[in-house]
Amino acid sequence: MTSTINASPTIGTSHWYLAPPGARSGIGAPADTAAPVALVAPKRFHPLRGYSTSVELVTRQGDLLLRDAARAAGRPGGGVLHYRVAGGPGPVVVVFDPAHIKTIMTADESIAPSATRQSPLAPIVGSESVLTSVxxxxxxxxxxxxxxxxxxxxxxxxxxxxxxxxxxxxxxxxxxxxxxxxxxxxxxxxxxxxxxxxxxxxxxxxxxxxxxxxxxxxxxxxxxxxxxxxxxxxxxxxxxxxxxxxxxxxxxxxxxxxxxxxxxxxxxxxxxxxxxxxxxxxxxxxxxxxxxxxxxxxxxxxxxxxxxxxxxxxxxxxxxxxxxxxxxxxxxxxxxxxxxxxxxxxxxxxxxxxxxVPIVARELKAPFDLGDTRVGPDVVALISILLLHHRDDLYPQPFAFEPTRFLGVRINPYELMxxxxxxxxxxxxxxxxxxxxxxxxxxxxxxxxxxxxxxxxxxxxxxxxxxxxxxxxxxxxxxx
Missing domain, CATH: 1.10.630.10 (Cytochrome P450)
Known part of the structure; x- marks a missing residue:
């Protein structure tokens, strides 16, 4: 990822879903044509940053992740976002590069099991369902x-x-x-x-x-x-x-x-x-x-x-x-x-x-090398399907609604999920x-x-x- 969000004037909006059709996300492609969307961050009370992140992941997930992914683009380790969520499982990383996703998804279940036991659905569907079992x-x-x-x-x-x-x-x-x-x-x-x-x-x-x-x-x-x-x-x-x-x-x-x-x-x-x-x-x-x-x-x-x-x-x-x-x-x-x-x-x-379903999760029981970043062990990897689906390099003008982009295309299962x-x-x-x-x-x-x-x-x-x-x-x- 080589793009930066400082290459040209930005398109400002407070919410990702209001981005104009011609805008870029700033994720995964050079900044050579249009300005990426600049998502305005809400004010946070810093002593409660972990709790603020928890609330944002529930209420403004797309805004939080698209904003942070665009800011990190082009930096060392910018293909992986790091968070600590209050009341959560501890360290969390957000992954949105198809190669990194494939690495995690195809890993042996003993070292990258599903994290659905920590899913918000767990207290609803119980511990014995096909969703929560491993x-x-x-x-x-x-x-x-x-x-x-x-x-x-x-x-x-x-x-x-x-x-x-x-x-x-x-x-x-x-x-x-x-x-x-x-x-x-x-x-x-x-x-x-x-x-x-x-x-x-x-x-x-x-x-x-x-x-x-x-x-x-x-x-x-x-x-x-x-x-x-x-x-x-x-x-x-x-x-x-x-x-x-x-x-x-x-x-x-x-x-x-x-x-x-x-x-x-x-x-x-x-x-x-x-x-x-x-x-x-x-x-x-x-x-x-x-x-x-x-x-x-x-x-x-x-x-x-x-x-x-x-x-x-x-x-x-x-x-x-x-x-x-x-x-x-x-x-x-x-x-x-x-x-x-x-x-x-x-x-x-x-x-x-x-x-x-904008996110799926895996528990990383062993270290994983994801590009220039090593993550794990004992980290939960959130695979952001929303970020993956809005990468500029995979889907030019990702905020546009254009079905023809899928005509005559053989879909990579780690690019559309x-x-x-x-x-x-x-x-x-x-x-x-x-x-x-x-x-x-x-x-x-x-x-x-x-x-x-x-x-x-x-x-x-x-x-x-x-x-x-x-x-x-x-x-x-x-x-x-």
């Missing part, structure tokens, strides 16, 4: 679940995706502002519930299953409120929830255990081919069935991760499109002509510019992509959205996700 247990869980999210299994879910999409569009009001995340959330939650419970129709559910669906949606709505941010900080590094989060999760768990008890009573798990039946009939390495707690943890992560990230990817796609009228017209034309290449490029560009990478790559990625193709394509073909000159929506950080601050507000002028 080592042999994680490999066994992944081997058990992976076939349900690939190949023929995803093809079997297509009818459910189509039905849920039709139902979601039918309930969409014309001429009124709508938070697209909520529309997409109902669609994707119905799809993942169909996959988990093997329902022939997304709405053919029992009372217990409907109660669980309602409880999860209520939890997601609460998680976007300011008090949820305070609760997230209070629960940092805990494996069991406390305070408000405990009250909310107790209500959710009650509905999950009711569904689990109902399915055990039905006693038909051996004859069904759904994820719930798979978990009910599974055996551990000692031949023992999974406990209710183990099944609960798997169900919670599948229900939440299996729909919430996809729903917000849909919302971000149209939040971006409605602010780029020319691209929106091209996307509608591509959908009407079944141009799958352009739609795939559109989805990739949406996930590049607004990655729903919307689903993470390595052995921890999201196992539901194929199902998520099938949903995105269907839902985004259907909206483009059937809904005429009103474009807008409104400022971009502020990214809101919720647990490990980055979502549109207002839910991706759009207005439909017509629906067919």
């Amino acid at each position: 080592g042999d247990r994680h490999r066994q869980q992944r081997a058990l679940l992976l076939p349900r999210f690939h190949g023929k299994a995803v093809a079997r879910y297509q009818d459910s995706i189509d039905r849920a999409t039709d139902a979601g569009l039918a309930a969409w009001p014309v001429g009124k502002p709508v938070a697209l995340a909520e529309v997409a959330q109902r669609i994707t939650l119905d799809v993942i519930m169909s996959a988990i419970f093997g329902l022939p129709d997304p709405h053919d559910t029992t009372a217990a299953e409907r109660d669980m669906r309602t409880a999860i949606l209520r939890f997601l709505r609460l998680s976007t409120t300011p008090i949820a941010t305070v609760s997230q900080l209070a629960n940092a590094r805990r494996t069991e929830p406390i305070g408000l989060l405990k009250l909310v999760m107790t209500a959710v768990d009650r509905t999950v255990y009711r569904v689990l008890a109902q399915r055990r009573t039905d006693g038909d798990a051996d004859t069904r081919d759904d994820i719930m039946s798979l978990l009910l009939t599974a055996r551990d390495t000692d031949g023992k069935p999974l406990s209710d707690t183990e099944i609960r943890d798997e169900l919670i992560i599948l229900l939440l991760a299996g729909h919430e990230t996809t729903a917000n990817a849909v919302a971000w796609t149209f939040e971006r499109l409605t602010r780029a009228p020319g691209v929106y017209r091209l996307a509608r034309r591509a959908a009407r002509h079944d141009d799958e290449d352009y739609l795939e490029a559109l989805i990739n560009e949406s996930m590049r510019s607004r990655p729903v 919307p689903f993470g990478g390595g052995i921890r790559r999201c196992l539901g990625a194929p199902l998520a992509m099938a949903e995105l193709r269907t839902v985004v394509g259907a909206i483009l073909r059937r809904v005429e959205l009103r474009t807008t000159s409104a400022p971009p929506e502020k990214p809101l950080h919720r647990n490990v996700t980055m979502i549109p601050g207002r839910g991706g507000i759009v207005v439909a002028d017509s629906i067919t």
Whole structure:
């Protein structure tokens, strides 16, 4: 990295998401054309610097990291950012160079295991889920679940995706502002519930299953409120929830255990081919069935991760499109002509510019040489997908929304990482992509959205996700 932020007058803004389309990030490329964005730092109370950094990582993550990465560009060790987070795991480094990311992602799990046990999701999904487990247990869980999210299994879910999409569009009001995340959330939650419970129709559910669906949606709505941010900080590094989060999760768990008890009573798990039946009939390495707690943890992560990230990817796609009228017209034309290449490029560009999961983490148990910097041991490496996706050398004009950058391009898995990478790559990625193709394509073909000159929506950080601050507000002028 040879660029500096002093080569020419800077473009000043207080937030990265407000940067003009032609701006550079200042990360990873020479300063020879346009000025990089100069992100204005908020005032900090220095005696509480560690706590200030903790709050910024939760509330202004993109501003903090893009600002510091641009300032460090061209300096020795500038490809790695160093922080100490109060109340956190100790020393933290932020990595955003594709070569460094590959080094960490492909390292043996014994020296670079996932840091998900320290994730904000840990007190929500529990210690027994495929997200929070490591080592042999994680490999066994992944081997058990992976076939349900690939190949023929995803093809079997297509009818459910189509039905849920039709139902979601039918309930969409014309001429009124709508938070697209909520529309997409109902669609994707119905799809993942169909996959988990093997329902022939997304709405053919029992009372217990409907109660669980309602409880999860209520939890997601609460998680976007300011008090949820305070609760997230209070629960940092805990494996069991406390305070408000405990009250909310107790209500959710009650509905999950009711569904689990109902399915055990039905006693038909051996004859069904759904994820719930798979978990009910599974055996551990000692031949023992999974406990209710183990099944609960798997169900919670599948229900939440299996729909919430996809729903917000849909919302971000149209939040971006409605602010780029020319691209929106091209996307509608591509959908009407079944141009799958352009739609795939559109989805990739949406996930590049607004990655729903902006960071993944690894615990470094041994020293790692990352360019001219040695990090570890006993350091947590935060792999910033947001910074990676906004490198000038990988994506010229990274703040522009331009799907054509992905046409005819073979994607390097360490340069575009919307689903993470390595052995921890999201196992539901194929199902998520099938949903995105269907839902985004259907909206483009059937809904005429009103474009807008409104400022971009502020990214809101919720647990490990980055979502549109207002839910991706759009207005439909017509629906067919």
